[in-house]
Amino acid sequence: MASRSTIMDNNSFRAEHAADLDPETRRLTERREELLGGSYRLFYRRPVHLVRGEGQYLWDAVGEKYLDMYNNVASIGHAHPAVAEAVHAQMQRLNTHTRYLHERILDYTDDLLSTLPAELEAGDYKAMFMCTGSEANDLALRVAKTHTGGTGFIATTEAYHGNSELSSSVSPALGTGQPIGENVWLLPAPDSYRTGIAEIGPWFAEKIRAAVTDMESRGVRFAGFIADSIFSSDGVLPGSYLGEAVDAVHAAGGVFIADEVQPGFARTGAQFWGFGAHGVVPDMITTGKPMGNGIPVAGLLARSEVLSSFSDTIPYFNTFGGNPVSMAAAQAVLDVIRRExxxxxxxxxxxxxxxxxxxxxxxxxxxxxxxxxxxxxxxxxxxxxxxxxxxxxxxxxMLEELRMRGVLTSVAGPHGNVLKLRPPLPFGRQDIDWAVGALDESLKALR
Structure with missing residues (x-):
């Protein structure tokens, strides 16, 4: 029996839904089935055929307008003209890799590093660039192993950190068909609502300490803890509670990897980076496609002494990580976040x-x-x-009812019962009315 992935299978089209589709949608789903690998999933029992986007809105093939309440990849809005123009202009001039000199990657890195906490000094962090968040987390895990000499990692029970062999080994949200690394310890997420524990920080820190003790009793040396600072796949758990846990990680000789693919780049509002809410400074920070508004670009920012353990001995080359076109997109995103x-x-x-x-x-x-x-x-x-x-x-x-009312989103959490409301950043007051109305009507229709 196939495993069930909390992030892939909860909100997905399945063969038994085909009978309810209109002829054109059914034709496309059948064609997709014939041409694409079976691992792919479609959202919704009646899949949405999208053809255009602008800001926080999407339109399907018959002109129906939707409010996107889920897509953080198009972080500054779908089809933002600043990104399109930056990419177009650079594509007309040059696109190549990082083994030639080019100012764009250097200028962007300077700008990106300026967003880190003010207490850091110049040279505290260095950057490396890839094409995907999976690659960024993969490299971060490799760096952690090299720096600490350990192989043991801690993640949470519904975490998602990527699709490479190494990053998927700390991604239990992919389902039981994807094996977790033999040296990976999974902890319950710091969920105050589910546990009923208001002061969740000390509780979670104790879980970290106990996991490290168990790891070492089994002859596994601790390397680090990786977490998305809002624990989005675990059910969206905002707060300020990771300080003691990060201290415990460091006391045990490990490093803290902050996966900022989802909570970073102004998403959580009060701070540019999601980890800022916790008052911690990570050893490594990983980013993904929201930094380029969907253009394939990702990054690793690491403390210089941590990264040097790896980079002083191991060459790293990602052919199009940090290419001028992707850097142009990433710079446009930073500029728009500030300008708007x-x-x-x-x-x-x-x-x-x-x-x-x-x-x-x-x-x-x-x-x-x-x-x-x-x-x-x-x-x-x-x-x-x-x-x-x-x-x-x-x-x-609820997802299906919301879709009928023009609102697109999905679910998160170990039980698949948390609506994950994460719109592009231009989401406005008029959209609140739309979303609240759709939620209210959907709840009434189902209850």
Whole structure:
């Protein structure tokens, strides 16, 4: 029996849904089945055929307009003209790899490093660039092994960090068919709602310490802890609680890898980087396609002494990691975030949206908890507020109801019962009304 992936299979089209499709959609799904590998998944029981995007909006093949509440890859908005123009201009001049000199990668790195916490000094971090977040996390894990001499890693039970052999080994959200590394210890996520523990930081730090002790008792040397600082695949868990856990990692001789593919680049509002909410400074920071608004570009920022353990002995070359076209896209994203004030916008509009969603949640007994930071919100559905029993079936039905009302999103968390509301950063006040109305109508229709 095939394994079930929490991030891939919960909201997906399956063969039994085909009978309900219109002829054109059915034709495309059948053609896709014939041509593409079986590992691919489609969202929704009635898949959406998208043809155009602008800002936070999408349009399908028959002209239906949708509000995108899920796509963080197009971080500054779909088809942003600044990115299109930057890519077009650089493509007309040159695109090549990093074994030739080029100013773009250097200028962008200077600019990117300027976004790190103010207490850091010049030279504290160095950068390397790839094409995907999977590659960035893969390299970070390799660097951690080299720097510490260890092979043991800690991740959370629903984490997702990539698709390479190494990054998938710390990505249990891919399902039981994807083996977890033999030297990987999985911990429950620091979820105050599910555990009922308000002060979740000390609880999680103790879990870290216990895992390291167990690891070492089995002859495995600890290398590091990798986490997305808002634990998005674990159910969206904002807060400020990782300080003691990171201290425990360092006390045990490990490094902390902050996977900022989802919470980084102004997404959480109050800070440019998601880890900023926790008051920690990671040993390594990984980024992915949101840094280029969907153009294949990713990066690793690492403490100089950590990276040198690897780079002083092992050459690394990613043919198109850091190419001038991708760097042009990445620079355009940074420029737009500043010029359009998207970090402050995410903080302000995110707070308004969270308040509205929480108010809506209070009115519906099926909503157990609503939490978020900036434009990253988790909307948790339960069968009973007292027992907090998760309601996965309701969450999946909600996705279909929301789709009918023009709102696109998906689910997260170990039970697949948390709506993951993560729109492109231009999401505005008028969109809050649309999203709240769709959620309200969908809950009423199902309850």
């Amino acid at each position: 004030g998207l970090q402050q916008h995410a903080q302000e509009i995110g707070a308004e949206a969270l308040a509205r969603f929480q108010e809506l949640g209070t009115a519906h007994s099926a909503v157990g908890d609503v939490r978020g930071a900036g434009l990253f919100i988790g909307f948790e559905l339960v069968k009973d507020r007292q027992t907090r029993e998760p309601d996965r079936d309701l969450a999946l039905d």
